[in-house]
Amino acid sequence: MKKHLNVGIVGYKFMGRAHSNAWKKAPLFFDIPAIPVLKAACGRHQESLTEFAENWGWEETETDWRKLIARPDIDIIDIALPQDLHYDIAIAAARAGKHIFCEKPLSMNSRQAEEMLKVCEENKVTHYLNHNYRRTPAVAYAKKMIEAGKIGRIFHWRCAYQQDWIVDPSFPLTWQLKKETAQAGPQWDLNSHAVDLAHFLVGDMATVSCLTTNFIKERPLADEASVGNLSAQSSGTEMGEVTVEDAALMMVTFKNGAIGSFEATRFASGRKNRLSFEIYGSKGSLTFDLERMNELQYFSREDENGDQGFRTILATEAVHPYANHWWPAGHIIGYEHAFVHSVVDFVKAIEGNTSIKPDFSDGLKIIKVLEAGIQSSETKQQVSL
């Protein structure tokens, strides 16, 4: 019989559900060295927590994360919470020798991120930061194509992460719109993913220039109980100040000589969760759009001159990372699958005593870029990393 790894999850909303699904599905579709057990779910409100735990098959519940971490039967702490709650839990979990699966963005600032990384390293626990999009087959295949030299020297990275869930001024002031809980707006929430992908596919950055803006300065206060999957209701007519930016535009230089741009917004009407990137190199180009996440567009300068043009790669063949564990070629996969792939690689890393990317060191590097962006937008100066 395979070894079991007991998971304790903290958080039971959007990411709690996405992670629960991943812990359950991973051993069904992948042959992994240990079986994750959905041991205990933790949250503050017993009634909704119990409902969540029963629905997803978590064996037990805890309403205090400190108690969850103190339990000797828990091997992994899964932090499926907003970023203002990561630091204390990650530090305590690492000190207790638990492996950590943490939602992005890593932390509120680089000081916290440095400490989180240090304590994980001191306690030799496996730490993973869930930038799930790296493990989309099409994106993982893009990385392989770049490594195989098919794009050549990269000149341009062009990325836009666009959503539209707060265009309506009556959308309430949820935790994502307050500096004390979110640190920043799309710069943290969305550009953290985009910067992770840029690090993964292009490389480290040298300088950052950034412009941020705020379109709606005040919103009705939120009824906290109603805050769900990017939806929420207001609690009445009382208004509160929006203390994060609504959109961020970054321009960067990479250490390898490439240049890049990042656009992150929650004000792009009609764009629900559109993370798109374009990479232009000396031998060819690649483009990706999360709203068509099974596809990659590839242009090769080495094709016959008359035949040249962007072609669509449907990343569902056995040769595409992770794809052969799911369905026959052409039977597409979705948003939740990358979370499953993350769990698979995380369990392999724990059992193989190796690290997994992105980890807290990658998270720290990302936070430094995001911070440099905010600094640049405030000072109107380019910032060197």
Ligand code: SOE
């Ligand atoms: C909200 O903008 C959000 O849920 C992000 O927080 C996630 O990381 C992203 O994957 C989808 O959008």
